[in-house]
Amino acid sequence: MSRPLWLALVVLAPVLGGCRIVSTQELADLKNPPNPHMANIDQAWQQKIVPQIVGEARPAEELMRLLSTASDVDSACKQYGWRSQDENPCVFAVRVSGTVEKVDTTSRSGKVFIKDERGETVVVQLGPTIRGTALRDGYKGVSYQDFNDQVLFGNYSRTINEHAAAMMKAFNPQPGDAVTVDGVFSAWDVPATLPDVTPANITRTQGGA
């Protein structure tokens, strides 16, 4: 064997030894690894997002009373809400118990109107199109840092919203139903009335409200 060929083999051997053939999909995944949060979104919805909101939800009457005494939205947010970064609105978790007055499905952004224990009507998003990003922004398990891609972060929110819409569709609320909804809303200022709620959990209440 000539000296140059021998040298070339010595140089190339470790390089060639490290090669392996991958499929087109594997190559795509190597270039853009799938985001683990997107991959585990079903599990996160069931085991983390919904339990977090249900665990933190304050009854509407209590939350609105606490908010009415807050000096400003920043202090209210620190005590009763969550904000993943300063530039975002605050997300509050709330529990609404009452009777379904009306279900409006004329728009794809359907709404359920619930007369709650305070005697006030609260609007809960029904879908199939759920607006906003409050469910994602209220979940403490992720932030934009975990995605570094606005489109992917937006898709993450949309998939969470789709879980909420599917839950509401399966529940199929009807006028007269006594229900309890745990959900979230976001606000830049201390709200005077309860803003539209994005649901994370809905149950029928025995005996009505």
Add this chain to the structure above:
Amino acid sequence: MKLRLNLLTAAAACAFSLTAHAADKGTILVMVNSLDNPYYASEAKGATEKAQALGYKTSVLSHSEDVKKQNELIDAAIGKKVQGIILDNADSTASVAAIKKAQQAGIPVVLINREIPVDDVALVQITHNNFQAGSEVANVFVEDMGEKGKYAELTCNLADNNCVTRSKSFHQVIDQYPDMVSVARQDAKGTLIDGKRIMDSILQAHPDVKGVICGNGPVALGAIAALKAAGRTDVIVVGIDGSNDERDAVKAGALKATVMLQAQAIAAQGVTDLDNYLQKGEKPAKQRVMFRGILVNQGNADKVQDFNFKS
């Protein structure tokens, strides 16, 4: 006369110089796309005012979306040993090398508006949540369209990743409504003139168009000019940016809604982060920070002034 004018100019320059040098911490280079566009001019204004308030001199330049020019200006800034750079970059991927070069020369770079796809090269990347901005105007658009009808989309500049993101978010919302029918999607390159020209031709081809969703403010204003010239006051137009001209169009009812991007605020935040790093060695807690846009409609348009929102 000429001599007198020269002396006056020199005196004015000295006065300016003395003010700017009051507590001299060195020079910060502020580089944006173009100083003619009110959005980029507001970024430059926000950065300059904050930097001067903190005791820096500033040098404001534009790269005109030209990566080569941007590289040359960064090379020159490295040569002049500026303290730091506030940059709205010319191209998200092609700018990485130039930013890395400044970093290796010990000059921290803070990115505003446009992100790059790698972390730990810039000191921090402060951007707008373009996806959220796009979703919010798209929601208004769909609602005002009654969730049905023919519409056109004029993108702002598909070479700019922010514009691509906005377009994707438009569609993430609109495509959920099966009765919304797209009749045209064209790139208006971010300018009023292209917006007007393309809208003119869309009106010719699709006189029954009910709405136009636009990727930025100048394009929306161009579309409005075309609609006005055609005597069409029935077409719904929305955009993104929130310049004073858009604010006035919202107040007049010609523009249904826009999202105001916080151009001055992100630039000022970038200077604050740079100052903390230069003076105290403190790095920002997060590599990427996203500012939200603010939905502007007739109810709050009065609060918009030079890309600042008076809450």
